[in-house]
Amino acid sequence: MAFGYTQRILHVDLASKKCWIENPPERFYRTYWGGRALALYYMLKEMKPRTDPFSPDNLLIFAPSVITGTPAPAVPRYTICAKSPLTGAEGESEAGGWWGPELKKAGFDAIIVRGVSSNPVYIWIKDGAVEIREAHHLWGKDTGEVQKLIREELADEQIRVVQIGIAGENLVRFANIVNELKHFNGRNGLGAVMGSKRLKAIAVRGTKPINIFDKRKISQLSREIARRVMENPLSRDLREFGTPAVLRGFYESGCLPAYNWTTGYFPEGEKLTAETYNKTILKKTTGCYSCPIRCKRVAEVKEDNLTVDPTYGGPEYETIVAFGSICGIDDLKYVAKANELCNKWGIDTISAGMTIAFAMQCYQEGVLNKEDMGGIELTFGNKEAVLILIEKIAKREGWGDLLAEGSYLASQKIGKGSERFVYQVKGQEIPMHDPRIKTGVGLSYALADYGPDHMKAPHDPFFKDQNSVGIKELSGLGILEPISSTDLGEKKVTLFKILDIYWTLLNILGVCLFGYVPRSLGTMDELLEIIRSTTGWKTTWLELMELGERSINMSRIFNLREGFTTKEDSLPEVFFSNFSGGPLDGKGAIDREQFQQALRLRYQLMGWDPDTGVPNWSKLWELGLDWLIKELE
Amino acid sequence: MIRIILILEGYLKNKYPSACLTLNYSEPTTITQVFKDAGVSSADVFFIKIGDSLVKEDYLITSSTKIKIFPLIGGG
Numbered sequence A: 001m002a003f004g005y006t007q008r009i010l011h012v013d014l015a016s017k018k019c020w021i022e023n024p025p026e027r028f029y030r031t032y033w034g035g036r037a038l039a040l041y042y043m044l045k046e047m048k049p050r051t052d053p054f055s056p057d058n059l060l061i062f063a064p065s066v067i068t069g070t071p072a073p074a075v076p077r078y079t080i081c082a083k084s085p086l087t088g089a090e091g092e093s094e095a096g097g098w099w100g101p102e103l104k105k106a107g108f109d110a111i112i113v114r115g116v117s118s119n120p121v122y123i124w125i126k127d128g129a130v131e132i133r134e135a136h137h138l139w140g141k142d143t144g145e146v147q148k149l150i151r152e153e154l155a156d157e158q159i160r161v162v163q164i165g166i167a168g169e170n171l172v173r174f175a176n177i178v179n180e181l182k183h184f185n186g187r188n189g190l191g192a193v194m195g196s197k198r199l200k201a202i203a204v205r206g207t208k209p210i211n212i213f214d215k216r217k218i219s220q221l222s223r224e225i226a227r228r229v230m231e232n233p234l235s236r237d238l239r240e241f242g243t244p245a246v247l248r249g250f251y252e253s254g255c256l257p258a259y260n261w262t263t264g265y266f267p268e269g270e271k272l273t274a275e276t277y278n279k280t281i282l283k284k285t286t287g288c289y290s291c292p293i294r295c296k297r298v299a300e301v302k303e304d305n306l307t308v309d310p311t312y313g314g315p316e317y318e319t320i321v322a323f324g325s326i327c328g329i330d331d332l333k334y335v336a337k338a339n340e341l342c343n344k345w346g347i348d349t350i351s352a353g354m355t356i357a358f359a360m361q362c363y364q365e366g367v368l369n370k371e372d373m374g375g376i377e378l379t380f381g382n383k384e385a386v387l388i389l390i391e392k393i394a395k396r397e398g399w400g401d402l403l404a405e406g407s408y409l410a411s412q413k414i415g416k417g418s419e420r421f422v423y424q425v426k427g428q429e430i431p432m433h434d435p436r437i438k439t440g441v442g443l444s445y446a447l448a449d450y451g452p453d454h455m456k457a458p459h460d461p462f463f464k465d466q467n468s469v470g471i472k473e474l475s476g477l478g479i480l481e482p483i484s485s486t487d488l489g490e491k492k493v494t495l496f497k498i499l500d501i502y503w504t505l506l507n508i509l510g511v512c513l514f515g516y517v518p519r520s521l522g523t524m525d526e527l528l529e530i531i532r533s534t535t536g537w538k539t540t541w542l543e544l545m546e547l548g549e550r551s552i553n554m555s556r557i558f559n560l561r562e563g564f565t566t567k568e569d570s571l572p573e574v575f576f577s578n579f580s581g582g583p584l585d586g587k588g589a590i591d592r593e594q595f596q597q598a599l600r601l602r603y604q605l606m607g608w609d610p611d612t613g614v615p616n617w618s619k620l621w622e623l624g625l626d627w628l629i630k631e632l633e
Numbered sequence B: 001m002i003r004i005i006l007i008l009e010g011y012l013k014n015k016y017p018s019a020c021l022t023l024n025y026s027e028p029t030t031i032t033q034v035f036k037d038a039g040v041s042s043a044d045v046f047f048i049k050i051g052d053s054l055v056k057e058d059y060l061i062t063s064s065t066k067i068k069i070f071p072l073i074g075g076g
Helices: A026-032 A035-046 A099-105 A143-153 A190-196 A215-231 A233-241 A243-253 A267-272 A274-280 A317-323 A332-345 A349-364 A383-395 A399-403 A407-414 A439-447 A469-473 A490-508 A524-535 A541-561 A592-605 A617-622 A626-632 B031-038
Strands: A009-013 A018-022 A060-064 A078-083 A090-095 A110-114 A121-126 A129-134 A160-163 A177-179 A183-185 A199-205 A282-286 A296-299 B002-008 B020-025 B045-050 B065-071
Touching: A009 A129, A026 A035, A026 A541, A035 A060, A035 A078, A035 A090, A035 A110, A035 A490, A035 A541, A060 A099, A060 A190, A078 A099, A078 A190, A090 A177, A090 A190, A090 A541, A099 A160, A099 A199, A143 A160, A143 A199, A143 A332, A177 A190, A215 A233, A215 A524, A233 A243, A233 A274, A243 A267, A243 A274, A243 A317, A243 B045, A243 B065, A267 A274, A267 A332, A274 A282, A274 A332, A296 A332, A317 A332, A317 A349, A332 A349, A332 A383, A349 A383, A349 A399, A349 A407, A383 A399, A399 A407, A439 A490, A439 A592, A490 A541, A490 A592, A524 A541, A541 A626, A617 A626, B002 B031, B020 B031
Parallel strands: A009 A110, A121 A199, B002 B065
Antiparallel strands: A009 A018, A060 A078, A060 A110, A078 A090, A090 A183, A121 A129, A160 A177, A160 A199, A177 A183, A282 A296, B002 B020, B045 B065
16 A cells, blocks of 8 residues: 555545445555545545535545645645535635644545534544534534534544534535634635534544655655745745735735725725734734744734634735725724634635625615615725624624625625626635736636635746746746746746646645745655655656646536536636726736637647537546546537 | 935845845936846846836836835735
8 A cells, every 4th residue: 555645535424424434445546646636536426416515415525635744844735625505616625724634643534524414513533433423512603612612522632623613504605614723724615515514523633643655755855845944035924924925015016906806906005014914913923734934823902892812813815805905994903803703603704805895885886775784884994894794694694694695696686787796706706816917817717616716826927037936946847938927828828727737736735835836945856755755656747747637627527517618717807907096007907809719728728628618538538537528428 | 326226025125135225327227227236136026116106127217216126926
């Protein structure tokens, strides 16, 4: 058996309360490896097309990678997959933290959950033993309380808990799943799938070391990468300012998403910057398993009229924009409070902020009025209203019940032209990076199987110059020539085909994008050596890139089965218009025709039909996916 | 004399010896030349801002000014 794996996949049927362990052969692991590729194998094999996301037949799959849990730096991430209740497509979200490594040490390569329990339960896993436990006493409680109660109940403070909040229990379509109260499988509403199964949490404790082929080599590589990461200016910036560090560049350049994407100009942006954050609300920094960067923030506010509990971490860049400029709010303390409420109740902050901003624009444009909103004056900038609406969404109370469907479905029900105020792809709200200044990101938003995700997309600026880190470090993938961030020609499309596969692969491998090229100093050679030293396999980048491409084709076919077409590979209208206001006023519109041509070329480069986006059977043969050809008939 | 104050933002402050550099020129010059003289790699720079305007590296500077430069911005 290969090193790095436990060769044990845990299956749990919550309806019958039965568990069993599958021991796949080495060839299975070498084909599907882990993360989304492994998850999609089961979703395609075992789920029927058009399965209701909340039905017992939707599989909820937790899958770390083969290198997760090794001492290698910045590889703590794991994937959760299911059919998404927000998009109706393949649902997927990765998270860092501590839970993935702990699951591996507890003796499992993945957990596959099916069925619906008749009562609330949680799963307790310790060193290979599995128990399904009653969770009535945890249902309805805040995430912080649940983690504390589980640790007390099982008398072990080192237990790692992944769980849903009340939003997941109430089937909020953008409910998330959280581990250690600060690390989120945020997008796609996978918390609602967990809630539909009445599964409150999975607690794990593992004391067994992961079986590694060459421990000495991994330790040597880890020390070397960690040393360079500590000295690297970008890593130092991440440690000092976290992801909010990027906000200043966007704000000063006039491309900070604001007022529900109606402008990129937010003159009050200084109040949301990382420097202001550090001066006003930062309590401390923290990080993930075996990572020297420590980019996570912990915020605290202690004022007479407002407190923010540091238990729930602090807002990242995406959250600051989602509850800040997108809602017309310039008060970081309220942004931090909104973040605390979302984390306490298990809500994705991007979709929540965007959905509230959608409602604000509806209000401003007269589509909704004060009476509709239960007396709330929902103008942009009303920070108290944001906090009220988060609670109403989590509890599905009043208008919160409709907004809990997400902005796209809510607009379908509201009508009256409110669809104009929704900024989504495949039903999921877009993240806070404007594709008009990074067109490759726009392509990735449009093509992402699970809807737009800033962590799915490589970002264009890393490839803008011959001396850019992306060109220097990824030349081994054949990336040799710089391309402007706003170019959308054939070279950009070709570059982003390679990069999308590489990025997808990084997600499958549980790699944090802040730890390895092009974002940081772990090189391609070192990453390959970490994988080889973990598994003992003499793998190559050819095999690994094929793995990434295999998973993209699997998710493409999953979505085709669900009725998705090339029509859903799109961008919101706003990106085909120029910026309004600020330094970029009157500039930036993506050329619609060029974008459509780029999509067609991309399909062709992937071995897909340029008109339908359907993978060719020859591509499926090439990737060892011939068993999926019948799905295309 | 044209006095140019180059202000480095974000992680550029960590990468280069100083967060603020002053350069003097006797005649108009481009930002490309300023970067060269300051030892700043254009590969590190995403946005260049003078006053309230974004400019490109071929922008010709004809009078004393402050230039803010912002680093590459990725996702996260």
